[in-house]
Amino acid sequence: MQISGRQLFWLVFSIEIVLTMLYAVSAAAIEANQDAWISMLLAGLMGFGIVFLIVKLSMRYPQQTFVQYSQTILGKWGGKIVILPYFIMWVYLNSMALRNSADFVYLTLFTKTPLYVIMVTLLILVIYVIFVGGLAGIARCGELMGPIILVVILGTCMLSINHLDWHHLTPVFVDSGWKNIMQGSISGVAFYGDIIMFTMIFAFMSNSKQALSVTMWGMALTAVLVVAASMMVIMTFGSILPTRMWAPFFGMTRFISVLGFIQNVDILFVIIWLFSAFIKLSLFLFITVYGTAQWLNIKNWRILLWVFAPITLVLALLPQNATAPIKEYVQHFWIPFVIPVNVIGIPLLLWLVSVIRGKSMQRKDEFN
Amino acid sequence: MAKGENIHRNDALPEQQLNPSLYQNEAYLKEIFQNCSDVVFRPLHIEGRMHVLIIYVNGLVDTKGLEEMLLQPILTAWHNPELDKLSYFKELIAQQALAIRQTALVNDISQIVKGVLNGQIALLTEGETEALLGNMCEYEKRPIGEPGTESVVRGPREGFTESISTNITLIRRRMRSSKLKFEMTTVGEMSQTGMSIAYIEGIVKPGILQEVRKRINGIKTDAILDSGYIEEFIEDTPHSPFPLVQNTERPDVVVASLLEGRIAIMVDGTPFVLIVPMTIWSAIHAAEDYYEHFIYTSGIRLLRFILLSVSFLLPSLYVATSTFHPQLIPEALLLTIAAARENVPFPTVVETLLMEVIFEALREAGIRLPKPVGSAVSMVGGLVLGESAVRAGIVSAPTVIVVAFTGIASFSLPRYNLGLAFRLLRFPLLLLAGSLGIYGVGFGVIALIIHLVNLTSFGVPYLAPVAPNLSSNMKDIFIRMPRWTMNKRPAFLVDENMVRTPAGQDPAQNKESRK
Secondary structure, three states, X not given: OXXXXXXXXXXXXXXXXXXXXXXXXXXHHHHHHHHHHHHHHHHHHHHHHHHHHHHHHHHOOOOXXXXXXXXXXXXXXXXXXXXXXXXXXXXXXHHHHHHHHHHHHHHHHOOOOOHHHHXXXXXXXXXXXXXXXXXXXXXXXXXXXXXXXXXXXHHHHHHHHHHOOHXXXXXXXXXXXXXXXXXHHHHHHHHHHHHHHHHHOHHHEOOHHHHHHHHHHHHHHHHHHHHHHHHHHHHHHOOOHHHHOOOHHHHHHOOOEEOOOEEOOHHHHHHHHHHHHHHHHHHHHHHHHHHHHHHOOOOOHHHHHHHHHHHHHHHHHOOOOOHHHHHHHHHHHHHHHHHHHHHHHHHHHHHHHHHHHHHHHHHHHHHO | OOOOOOOOOOOOOOOOEXXXXXXXXXXXXXXXXXXXXXXXXXXXXXXOEEEEEEEEEOOOEOHHHHHHHHHHHHHHHHOOOOOOHHHHHHHHHHHHOOOOOEEEEEOEHHHHHHHHHOOEEEXXXXXXXXXXXXXXXXXXXXXXXXXXXXXXXXXXXXXXXXXHHHHHXXXXXXXXXXXXXXXXXXXXXXXOEEEEEEEEOOOOOHHHHHHHHHHHHOOOOOOOOOHHHHXXXXXXXXXXOOOOOEEEOOHHHHHHHHHOOOEEEXXXXXXXXXXXXXXXXXXXXOHHHHOOOHHHHHHHHHHHXXXXXXXXXXXXXXXXXXXXXXXXXXXXXXXXXXXXXXXXXXXXXHHHHHHHHHHHHHHHHHHHOOHHXXXXXXXXXXXXXXXXXXXXXXXXXXXXXXXXXXXXXXXXXXXXXXXXXXXXXXHHHHHHHHHHHHHHHHHHHHHHHHXXXXXXXXXXXXXXXXXXXXXXXXXXXOOOXXXXXXXXXXXXXXXXXXXXXXXXXXXXXXXXXXX
């Protein structure tokens, strides 16, 4: 199981783009109004910071996954304990991703079909790809679907140009100020925080030197498109409406009508959503299964698939409605807990310990 | 094969040395070839005693050549009294061997039997414990004709025949290099079918070649009647509906594939040559793509990709949108469809399935029926079923159009066997569309993608060079770049001797420099 730099790029892109594009904008608009796009820009920059931190950390141990090098850095038991918050994050993130994906499909396409039908069918696909292809299979799917996602997003942006109004963006900055803009960017950072999952992936790269540049490019493309998308959303709906909308960018695609024939391209958006959700779910479930197997020293990691797939399904069925998983989960779990601890705190701690110990190790070598 | 289970084989004769007595040898061989009326025993009696015995299979050897090259010299030399009879035969064998294409001396009866069955003549003489096997194999062949399954407007029109030696010649004529190798083996315990593994040394990856040899040598069966038998034995994923081994009737396609580092497997008795490793793109590319202008070819390829998705997706998208998501269809079109469907008693999915099955039946009947009846089938199918079914309101016209277009699209693939896979998968997708709408179609498409990206053919990913991506090899996938830009062999198939066409042959630039 090895993946190339290009595959990593498409994985980063297709996992980050769709969800952030759809949901982060409305949360940012609540705080920053028409300056939501500046929030998204800031979020993108902070995303770069996170990428830089985790890639630099992972590249100190290019052959090891996060679970392995945390043990290398902190010793066997220290390393194992540090994984505990990640384990909780993995399981929770899986089920929320599944719930989100299913909710979106349900709300856009279905009325009577039970939600669990969508979840089960999605899970079947995910189990199939993990079981047959492992990470390499997921990466190849990403390589095929990523470009399609990009083309559809660019296409919808192009077709939406004729109903944009620049005046909705003004006045820039004056209304909101730094504090609100920063507040608005938190939701974006929350979505970009997913990138922490890739600490488990870098070890599989065939050429680990590419990791930093490739992940950065994936993040850059995502950030640019998200900023563009948030500007377009505000230019279409103004600053008030998006705050009340469930997925404003998706709403915007429903406005597209060219020659009275190219209409309802939102269905294309549902398809790329499905692609993105599929890649995201399969990568995250793979990480959960593989990481847990490494954590607990289980040789045959595929067996754990039969444990985590049902857990994911059950947890995904728990939330009462469609807004709970996206709003409450981000506000009550992801922002106060995951971002400071899992995404920034522990990696920073590991990096510091690793740098200090690395230096002391080097010195030891010199003495010997 | 279960333990202790043995295949009935014909070369299970015990090793038996030739006897100096010709009469005993004859008796023994006649016992082996009992009731084989096509095996000819031709003794030459001189002075009342049999001195020479020639054995061959009638129809497998060149009888005229036999008369001229063997019988006449023997009979004329026979009256020469100066020659000692026994020593003469040694001379004869040594000299006459020159007149025959290929000879060998054997002393084992089982080898004689094998040689005779392979179209050789066996020459046994009195008092010798060695026999001469001469290759005078010649049998009735079909002349070289235009390949039936892959015709072109522009390009060579020669196709393979059932004879492996003709086929090898067709390839050798296009590639006069000592690096082109043909490794001969036989497969099939009873049929003893000749097979040849063709490759170009220095281009083919040794690992892939070794794998091909290993898989072919592992085949144990009684008979091989077509290369399709071989294909099923050597596939990577036998349960996939997708063809993992390419077949072709065209020598130019084989040579082009060999130059890309692929390996051709030729089987005697069939004009279909197998090519491994196969990628899905080679099923979408036609031979003519390389003979016609590249701009035209690129356009045609684009069309083919559209038609491929149409043949797979159109019926299910039609069912999904008209049943579950009518809002996706532009209003005017929706009204037309709704008006046409007003009186139809079935749900769209049933209606479409019905028409698809009828279409498949027509197609199958068109292939199987004797040619004179063919027009009747198209009459009944086209007019009676299509026209009357719509008139009677059993099916709607839009459904007929969708099914017909799907059918036409599925014919546009250059390789028939890939079309078969999509033709088959259309039906489960139709059911998914009928039950889950667009989401069902998406489900089917993602499942198909997962299946395709995980397929390999002799270790080479089926979707290479698209997934895993090798952008340097993309010049010949969705479009075809001009020949002078395609400098290198595909990197997923070849390691060494990469350069095909040295760079700097752009005619436009050369024109500049000529000034």
